[in-house]
Amino acid sequence: MIKDSCNNLNYKYEHKLNCFLDQTRNTLVPKDFSLLTEVITEWHAASSFNELLIQWKKHHKSFQQQSSNYIHLLCFNVRGLELRWGEVCLLVEKHHSDILVLGEVGHIDFSLVGAAFSNYGVYYQAGENSHGGVLVLIRKDMTVTRISCALPNVCVIDIHLREPIRIIALYAPASKSWNWTDITSFITEYGLKCP
Numbered sequence: 001m002i003k004d005s006c007n008n009l010n011y012k013y014e015h016k017l018n019c020f021l022d023q024t025r026n027t028l029v030p031k032d033f034s035l036l037t038e039v040i041t042e043w044h045a046a047s048s049f050n051e052l053l054i055q056w057k058k059h060h061k062s063f064q065q066q067s068s069n070y071i072h073l074l075c076f077n078v079r080g081l082e083l084r085w086g087e088v089c090l091l092v093e094k095h096h097s098d099i100l101v102l103g104e105v106g107h108i109d110f111s112l113v114g115a116a117f118s119n120y121g122v123y124y125q126a127g128e129n130s131h132g133g134v135l136v137l138i139r140k141d142m143t144v145t146r147i148s149c150a151l152p153n154v155c156v157i158d159i160h161l162r163e164p165i166r167i168i169a170l171y172a173p174a175s176k177s178w179n180w181t182d183i184t185s186f187i188t189e190y191g192l193k194c195p
Contacts, residue, residue, distance in 0.1 A: 071165065073099040080131065081105040089116060092137075099159075100137040103171035106130060113137075125155035125169075128177055134169045149186065151178045156186045 017040070025033055046052035074097040078084040081102060092100060100120070107130065113122055120137035123146055127133040134155045138144055147156035153171040158164055166188050 071099065071159075071161070072097045073101065073167075075101045075103070075169075077103040077171070079104050081135065082107060082109075092117065098139050098142065099167065101167065101169040102135040102137075103153075103169070104131060104173075105133045105135045108133065108135060123155055123157055125149070126152060127171060128152045128175070132171055132173065134171050136167065136169045147186065151182055152176075154178070154183060154186075 021037065021040075024036060028036065042055060043052065046055065072095065074091060074095055076088065076091065078088060081088065088100075088102065091097075100117075104127075105124075108124055110122065110124075113135070117137050119140055121140050121142075121144060123136040123138065123144075125134045132153050134153055136155050136157060138157065138159065143160040145158045145160070147158060147166075149156045153173075153176065155167075155169040157167045157169070159167065166186070168183060168186055170183070
């Protein structure tokens with residue numbers, strides 16, 4: 001009798017699990033669905049919860065080592081941050097970029113930016129008028145050095161990784177007062193220019 005009861009519970013569970021997986025297959029991208037099924041399989045295969053945690057910790061360490069090889073950088077000419085605030089927040093939420101470079105930001109409310117992007121360090125260089133300016137957001141766990149640059153609309157930052165990266169974030173309208181040769185002293189062999 002107990003055996004029949006257990007078999008009935010297993011059948012009900014398997015049926016519910018299969019229905020759940022059929023529904024989620026239609027809502028998740030294939031990569032996420034594959035990850036979900038892998039997690040469920042590992043859950044069922046583990047002999048104990050502690051064994052499962054040990055296995056997942058190994059997975060997490062492996063993922064951290066792999067993901068540290070890439071830097072996700074997003075450049076966006078917002079043409080007024082106040083007008084495009086919603087779009088910027090959605091981009092950050094969707095892409096989880098390590099570095100975000102925003103050009104033509106206009107007026108900046110630093111308290112709002114700091115609160116909305118609390119996981120990021122905020123670097124700003126004012127523009128020549130109320131419409132210009134460059135805002136760079138860099139994940140706080142990354143070590144950075146801001147390089148002194150007096151040019152309006154130009155923000156220069158070194159990121160200290162296994163190999164250093166220099167970010168030259170700039171907004172260059174036709175009416176700019178500086179010349180392109182003015183930024184040559186900031187260009188290095190490990191630099192990225194983000195117009």
